[in-house]
Amino acid sequence: MSQTYDPAAIMNNPDTHSGVTNAKLGVWLFLASEIMLFATLFTSYIVLRMASTSWPWGWDVLNVPLATVNTVVLIGSSMTIVMAYARAYDKDKGGFQKWMAATILLSLAFLVIKGFEYGPKFAAGIGPHTSVFYAIYFTMTGLHAIHIVGGIAVNAGLLYMSTVDGHWKNPLFLGRVEGAGLYWHFVDIVWIFLFPALYLL
C-alpha cells in the first residue's frame, strides 16, 4: 500500500494541539536549550568574578571601541534579517535577497572585527591560560563567535535556496526564514548581555 508523503504538510502542520507548527516549536525548544547553555556560562562568570580578589575593568584590558562597533553591527544585522523576513512574507524575492545578503555581510564584519580584537591579544601571548578573566572572556566570546558562524551558514543556505524556484515557492520557506531569524536574534541577545558583562562593568 502506497501512501503519499508531503513534507510540507507535516512540517507546517499546526496540529500540535496548540496551533504552532512543528518546525517553529522545534526552533524554540532548541533556543531553550541554548538559553540553559549560556545561563551556565553566565553563572560561572558570576562565581569566578565574585570569588576573585581582583577583576580587571574592561576598558583597561579590552578594546571597548571595537566591541561597541561590533554591538552596532550585530544589532544592525538583527534589523536586516527581520527586514529579510518582511520581504519574504510579501513574496518579494529581490528584497529578501538584498536584506539577507546584508545580514550575511554584517555577520562577516562582526567576525572580522572580532579577529582584530583577538589578534593583538594572541600576538602579545595573551590567551585563555593567562588569567581567570581571560579564560571566561575567550570561552564566552569564542562560543558566541561559533554561533555566529553557524548563523552565517544557515543564512547563506537560505539565500542560495531563494535563487531556486522550487525552494522559494515552497510553503515551508517563510517558516525557515522565521526560524533562522529567531536563532539570529537569540545570538544578538547573548551579545547584548556579554558586551556589558565583559567589556564595560
Added chain:
Amino acid sequence: MSKNPDAATHDEHRPNVALYVKVFAALMALTLITVAISKIHLPPAQAVSLGLFVALIKAALVAALFMHLWGENKLIHKALWVTVGLGAALILPIIDFVLISGQHTSRADVANQHPPGHAEPATEGH
C-alpha cells in the same frame, strides 16, 4: 487548537516594518546609554545593576518585537517560562555566594586567613 486551518498553516507573524525601525533606533540609543554608564564611574554595584537593567530592556525589545514573542502562541510562552524557571534554579542559589563572597575573598580577609609566618605546609606532589 486552531480551528482555522488557513490561519494555522501560516502561523508566521505579519511584519511591521515601522515598528522594527523604532526598535532598531531604541536599541542603538540604549547601546550608547550602556557605554555612557560604564564611563561615569558609578560604584560597582550600581554600575552593574544599571548596566544589566539596560541590557534586560534591550533583550526584551528584541525578544518581544523582533522575535514576535509579543502575541506568540501560549505553548511557546509556556516552554520559555519553564526555561526561565530552570535558569533561575541555576542562578538563584549563587546569590548567597555573591553576598558573602566579598567578606571571604577580599584582600584583607585572605590576609587574615593566611597570616605571614603561618604558612601551611606545601602539599607534596605525586
